[in-house]
Amino acid sequence: MAPDGNQVTSNADDIVAEEYWAKKGDVDLFVFRKYAKDVKPNGKVLFIVHGSSNSSRTSCDLTVPGEGEYSMMNTFARWGYDVWTMDHEGYGRSSKTDSFSYIADAVDDLAAAMPIVEEKTGQKSYMFYGGSSGALREGMFQHAFPERVERMCMAAFPYTGKDAPALIKRAQRLDEWQATNTRKVDADYYLNMFTRDTTGLTSPNLPEAAAAMEMANGGGSVPNGTYVDMCINLPVLDPKKITCPVMILRGDHDGITTDADMMDFYDNLGTRDKQMVMMSGMAHNIPVGLNRHRFWHVLRGFLEIPDRVDDLKD
Numbered sequence: 001m002a003p004d005g006n007q008v009t010s011n012a013d014d015i016v017a018e019e020y021w022a023k024k025g026d027v028d029l030f031v032f033r034k035y036a037k038d039v040k041p042n043g044k045v046l047f048i049v050h051g052s053s054n055s056s057r058t059s060c061d062l063t064v065p066g067e068g069e070y071s072m073m074n075t076f077a078r079w080g081y082d083v084w085t086m087d088h089e090g091y092g093r094s095s096k097t098d099s100f101s102y103i104a105d106a107v108d109d110l111a112a113a114m115p116i117v118e119e120k121t122g123q124k125s126y127m128f129y130g131g132s133s134g135a136l137r138e139g140m141f142q143h144a145f146p147e148r149v150e151r152m153c154m155a156a157f158p159y160t161g162k163d164a165p166a167l168i169k170r171a172q173r174l175d176e177w178q179a180t181n182t183r184k185v186d187a188d189y190y191l192n193m194f195t196r197d198t199t200g201l202t203s204p205n206l207p208e209a210a211a212a213m214e215m216a217n218g219g220g221s222v223p224n225g226t227y228v229d230m231c232i233n234l235p236v237l238d239p240k241k242i243t244c245p246v247m248i249l250r251g252d253h254d255g256i257t258t259d260a261d262m263m264d265f266y267d268n269l270g271t272r273d274k275q276m277v278m279m280s281g282m283a284h285n286i287p288v289g290l291n292r293h294r295f296w297h298v299l300r301g302f303l304e305i306p307d308r309v310d311d312l313k314d
Contacts, residue, residue: 005018005019005020005033005120006018006019006020010034010074011061011063011071011074012071012074014036014037014038014078015034015035015036015037015073015074015077015078016034016035016036016037017032017033017034018032018033018034019031019032019033020032020033020116022086022109022112022113022115022116023112024089024108024109024112026095027089027094027095027097028094028095029086029087029088029089029094029095029109029112029113030056030086030087030092030093030094031084031085031086031113031116031117032056032057032061032073032084032085032086032087033082033083033084033120034061034073034074034077034083035077035081035082035083036077036078036080039077039078039079039080040080041080041081041082041121042080043121043123044080044081044082044127044303045081045082045084045117045121045123045126045127046076046081046082046083046084046126046127046128046129046303047083047084047085047110047117047126047127047128047129048060048072048073048083048084048085048128048129048130048134049085049106049110049128049129049130049134049135049137049138049141050085050087050088050091050130050131050134051130051131051132051133051134051135051226052132052133052222052226052227052230053185053189053190053193053222054091054185054210054214054222055087055091055092055093055094055214055217055218055219055222056085056086056087056091056092056217057085057092057213057217058092058210058213058214058217058219059085059131059134059287060072060073060085060287061073061074061085061213062209062210062213062288063209063213064203064205064206064209065205065209067203067205070209070288070292072129072287072292072296073085075296076296076300079300081303082121084113084117084126086109086110086113087217087218088101088105088106088109088137088223089101089105089109089223090181090182090222090223091219091222091223092214092217092218092219093217093218094109094218096218096221098181099181099223099225100181100223100224100225100228101181101223101225101226102225102226102228102229103133103136103137103140103225103226103229103233103236104140104236105225106137106140106141107137107140107141107144107145110137110138110141110145111141111144111145114145114148124147124148125147125148125149125150126148126149126150127150127151127152127303128141128142128149128151128152128153129152129153129155129299130152130153130154130155130157131155131156131157131285131286131287132155132156132157132256132284133157133226133229133230134157135154135155135156135157136157136158136226136229136230136236136237138152138154139152139154139157139236139237139242140236140237142241142242142244143237143238143241143242146241146243146244149244150244150245151244151245151246151247151273151302151303152242152244152245152246152247153246153247153248153249153299153302153303154246154247154248154249155248155249155250155286155295156249156250156251156254156256156257156284156285156286157256157257158230158234158256158257158261159234159235159237159239159257159261159262159264159265160234160235160261160264161230161231161234161235161257161261162258162260162261163258163260163261164255164256164257164258164261165255166196166197166255166256166284167230167231167255167256170227170230170231171231171232174228174231174232177224177227177228177231178224178228180224181223181224181225182221182222182223182224183221183222183224183227184220184221185211185214185219185220185221185222186211186220187207187208187210187211188207189207189211190206190207190208190210190211191207193207193284193285194206194207194210194283194285194288196255196283196284197253197254197255197283197284198253198283201253201281201282201283201289201290201291202283202285202288202289202290203290206288210288230256237265239265239266239268239269239270240268240269240270241270242269242270242271243270243271244271244273245271245273245274245302245305246269246271246273246274246275247274247275247276247277247298247299247302248262248265248266248274248275248276248277249277249279249286249295249298249299250262250276250277250278250279251278251279251280251281251282251283251284251286251289252278252279252280252281252282253282253283253284254282254283254284255284256284259278262276263276273308275302277298279291279294279295279298281294282294282295
């Protein structure tokens with residue numbers, strides 16, 4: 001890792017992009033940061049945790065030519081956030097190993113990145129967003145390091161997985177996921193992923209753009225561990241252990257979970273500072289859908305909610 005990070009070309013002229021490298025034993029982990037040139041972050045640090053089938057920048061820093069802003073990192077950087085993400089082991093530019101990169105393995109990945117974020121921001125705790133298995137990853141990290149998690153948004157994830165149509169179908173291929181530690185991802189794979197729940201809620205150009213971003217950032221394959229976990233190892237989280245403020249976000253066309261499963265998780269959270277947001281016009285891949293601007297708005301409101309008043313003098 002370069003001591004001060006390597007500044008790289010951003011996909012927006014008003015945004016600074018920096019690359020870092022964390023170490024987990026012999027594994028190199030790619031860490032990525034964005035902030036606006038002319039907007040001071042003011043201590044607002046957002047860490048985005050990617051899911052099963054994309055590396056970090058495909059998940060939250062995507063470019064779809066001619067279709068406006070797709071980058072969640074750019075959007076929140078312009079709102080004054082210091083935005084971070086990383087590629088978990090086996091994904092993107094991080095080391096390709098024989099690991100299945102199970103959900104629990106992400107705890108050590110994230111722990112390895114935290115000293116870099118602390119050094120560069122001067123803060124010890126951060127706001128987190130994770131979608132799908134990214135929400136499970138951030139949840140397990142919160143269980144292990146609650147002092148690092150200021151608040152978090154958990155989107156589009158299965159708690160127990162009970163009656164979830166997409167997981168029932170996925171479990172039929174469990175032998176395939178367990179037979180090898182990786183699976184191929186390309187434009188055809190992403191076409192199926194973005195239309196699995198319903199059609200018409202993502203751009204027809206999205207699969208090609210996602211595949212191009214993956215290939216540009218070391219992709220072509222992703223680990224199978226999270227698929228295995230979601231087929232046979234749920235639940236991996238104990239909602240009672242989550243005591244920081246939480247927002248649960250669910251689209252109306254998401255087959256990876258059910259309303260009942262999400263409400264069960266929500267009801268058992270160990271915090272009273274919690275929100276359950278259900279949004280129409282969204283499938284599983286909320287950050288890259290046609291209605292992503294609505295997601296950005298809701299998430300920003302949660303992250304910027306004023307502190308509670310406990311004294312009349314406050």
